Structures are given as C-alpha cells and as structure tokens.
Amino acid sequence: MTRYRWIPTGASLTGVSGTLVKSDKLICQEFVSYIDDKRFMDQWRDREVSTHVLESVQNVRVYAVNAQHAPAARQASLAIREVARACRDYMTTATPNADQQTLSIALYSLRKRIGTQLLALCERFDLEIDLDLTPYEQNGVEILAKWFRDEEWDVATH
Helix, strand or coil: CCCEEEEEEEEECCEEEEEEEECHHHHHHHHHHHHHCCHHHCCCHHHCCHHHHHHHHHHHHHHHHHHCCCCCCHHHHHHHHHHHHHHHHHHHHCCCCCCHHHHHHHHHHHHHHHHHHHHHHHHHHCCCCCCCCHHHCCCHHHHHHHHHHHCCCCCCCC
16 A cells, blocks of 8 residues: 655755655545444444444544545545534434434434445545445435335335
C-alpha cells in the first residue's frame, strides 16, 4: 500500500521542495478501521445502551468531520461526509432517554447508511475490514424489485 504521496510545494535554487502527505488509501483505511472498532456497528441492537451508542456515534462524527477534506479523491470525501451526516441525524433522533424501539430503528438506519459508505470505500480502495459488509451490498429498492420479478403478484387479491 502506498502510504504517502509527494506534493510539490514550490521550487528553489536547491531543487523542488515539497511535502509528504498520506495517500487516500491510507486515510480511508484509518477511517474504516476506526469505525470497524466501534461496537455499535455489529452489536445486537437490543443489547445496546443508548448513552454509550450516542457517545460512540459522536466520536465517529467528530472523526468524520475532521477527515472529510483529507482525501483528494472526491468519492472518498463524499463517503466520509455522508458518514458524518448519518451520525448527526442519528444523534437528533435517538436522544439519551429514547425508548428501545426508537433506538433500535435509528440504529438500524445508521448502520445501513454507514455500512453502505464503508462498502463503497472498501471496494474503491481495496481496504481491509473485519466488519461484515454483506448486508449493505443491496439497497431496499433492488430487493423489492427482485421480489416482484420472482413472485407472481395479482394486484386484485393483494
């Protein structure tokens, strides 16, 4: 993996000056690994404690906000920005005193939104992740379309 890339910053009498910056792949791998370490992405929803999840989601949001402009690749930047949005939306929905059903629905939505972005990053940059991303390979519209193609439906009886 190319860990750093050279960016020229100017020329001088002694040659070209520049700096080494992290590659997009390394930035995205660090981001994916950070989220991969968070339990809220794979813990049973009914075992989650809302205050712990909120704290973890806030940490991921802060990380994403700080990292969203780091990669040069537009796709990576947009994916990280979407993770930050998903975390913000979750934090407005699932307050610390939310009931278990609200927490469960909000957490499912959060996982779907983040998982889809992680999958896109992993596929684009060939990243390593321990989290199972297979549930995020299809979206709901594709699944419904497949059901309608595979099943015979009589609209009059349903």
